[in-house]
Amino acid sequence: MYDRETRERALTLVAQGRSLNSVSKQTGIPRYAIRSWQTRIEPISRTTHCPRCEDVPRSPEPAKQYAYLLGLYLGDGCLSRQPRRGGYALRIACADAWPGLIGACRQAVKDVRPMNSVCIIQREGCVMVTSYSHHWLCLFPQHGKGKKHDRHIALEPWQQRIVDEHPWEFIRGLIHSDGCRITNWTTRMIGGERKRYEYPRYFFTNMSADILRLYTDTLDKVGVEWKPARQSRRAQNISVAKRSSVALMDQHIGPKY
Numbered sequence: 131m132y133d134r135e136t137r138e139r140a141l142t143l144v145a146q147g148r149s150l151n152s153v154s155k156q157t158g159i160p161r162y163a164i165r166s167w168q169t170r171i172e173p174i175s176r177t178t179h180c181p182r183c184e185d186v187p188r189s190p191e192p193a194k195q196y197a198y199l200l201g202l203y204l205g206d207g208c209l210s211r212q213p214r215r216g217g218y219a220l221r222i223a224c225a226d227a228w229p230g231l232i233g234a235c236r237q238a239v240k241d242v243r244p245m246n247s248v249c250i251i252q253r254e255g256c257v258m259v260t261s262y263s264h265h266w267l268c269l270f271p272q273h274g275k276g277k278k279h280d281r282h283i284a285l286e287p288w289q290q291r292i293v294d295e296h297p298w299e300f301i302r303g304l305i306h307s308d309g310c311r312i313t314n315w316t317t318r319m320i321g322g323e324r325k326r327y328e329y330p331r332y333f334f335t336n337m338s339a340d341i342l343r344l345y346t347d348t349l350d351k352v353g354v355e356w357k358p359a360r361q362s363r364r365a366q367n368i369s370v371a372k373r374s375s376v377a378l379m380d381q382h383i384g385p386k387y
């Protein structure tokens with residue numbers, strides 16, 4: 131990789147009438163590289179389309195997949211700067227226990243950044259779905275120093291519009307990363323007979339009050355009732371337990387897979 135200054139210097143020499151051969155000899159840059167810059171001075175990873183980098187920034191597409199990926203990112207994702215290769219790595223932790231979700235995460239990354247490759251890096255008990263791009267920061271401006279729960283997390287207006295348009299995708303991303311559907315049960319005596327009753331519930335656990343609010347605000351919009359559940363020292367739990375609300379969640383999200 132050559133930095134922009136180097137690329138421009140080489141092209142300036144060519145523009146002055148020098149041959150590719152002589153510029154290559156003088157700069158030590160292969161001819162084919164200089165030739166490729168003549169049509170495209172930016173390296174591929176930079177020029178490849180980024181809707182946020184256009185003169186009039188647009189929202190990423192497909193919006194539905196972006197909404198899901200945003201939920202995953204806020205739940206279990208992080209960006210890290212890549213000082214050597216440039217740009218950022220997006221990493222989303224997915225538990226080994228849910229291979230279907232690993233596939234869904236990988237697909238969402240591919241759909242949102244089709245020009246960047248996605249790889250799966252095995253860690254203990256989970257995989258990191260990883261993708262490198264110069265534009266992850268454009269797509270996830272929530273990135274900042276330190277942990278998410280130590281800083282203010284707010285959606286940009288264009289992100290909020292996407293979430294408003296695809297609330298269930300956003301909720302699904304959050305549940306798939308930091309949530310779960312569990313079934314509690316109890317027994318009751320009915321007419322002298324002990325009967326078993328099951329109570330499915332959805333939980334969402336996160337340490338960031340801001341992310342919890344994004345979750346509950348979106349639940350409010352789709353008409354799902356929720357309440358704060360048990361609270362540990364650090365993380366807070368949001369529970370969806372009311373039957374009609376669980377039914378709505380089941381219809382749009384369902385158990386992990």
Ligand SMILES: [Zn+2]
Pocket residue numbers: 180181182183264265268
């Ligand atoms: Zn960009």
